[in-house]
Amino acid sequence: MLVDIVPVGDVPANIKRQASDGLRSVYDCEVNVHEPQSIPNGAYDSNRNQYGAEEFIKLASRVGDGEKNIAVTTKDLFYRRRNYVFGLAYLDGNGSVVSTYRLQTSSDGGFSNKDAGEIFGDRVRKEIVHEIGHTLGLEHCDNNRCVMNFSPTVREVDVKEQSLCGSCQRQVL
Ligand SMILES: [Zn+2]
Ligand SMILES: [Zn+2]
Numbered sequence: 001m002l003v004d005i006v007p008v009g010d011v012p013a014n015i016k017r018q019a020s021d022g023l024r025s026v027y028d029c030e031v032n033v034h035e036p037q038s039i040p041n042g043a044y045d046s047n048r049n050q051y052g053a054e055e056f057i058k059l060a061s062r063v064g065d066g067e068k069n070i071a072v073t074t075k076d077l078f079y080r081r082r083n084y085v086f087g088l089a090y091l092d093g094n095g096s097v098v099s100t101y102r103l104q105t106s107s108d109g110g111f112s113n114k115d116a117g118e119i120f121g122d123r124v125r126k127e128i129v130h131e132i133g134h135t136l137g138l139e140h141c142d143n144n145r146c147v148m149n150f151s152p153t154v155r156e157v158d159v160k161e162q163s164l165c166g167s168c169q170r171q172v173l
Helices: 013-026 053-063 116-135 154-159 166-172
Strands: 002-007 030-033 050-052 068-073 077-079 082-085 087-089 095-099
Touching (some): 002 053, 013 030, 013 068, 050 053, 068 116, 087 116
Parallel strands (some): 002 068, 068 095
Antiparallel strands (some): 087 095
């Protein structure tokens, strides 16, 4: 399987590297980093001062060269009535998106001894692995250590591991 990471807007090199490393460590896949794309027209909502996640998914599906394609952006994303999303993917779809915007907020409250840079990197990897999991057909997992656990805030992101639990693994590998 080839996964194409599609940077949208200015995406720092360390984010692209975390995304690639996270995917390679969990899935049996090759990873390509696509050339940067500009923000899709119509994605920006001036009332919310946020960007619609679905526009990024469409862009990733359209330009991506992989069987699975994931847009990565530093912009703040929303989806329907949710105030924000860390990412979005359609079950079994070929496009998905992750935003790093809200992953930078706050430390992990002393949960680990890691510094802010490491914590941020871990969160990026987890959210990328999570969204690609959805495109492979995985739904949310009740195991709060599993990367497929639903994590609406960074608190839950910090608790979960970067990998799939045994049950999720058996469904995709
Ligand atoms: Zn999810
Ligand atoms: Zn699981």
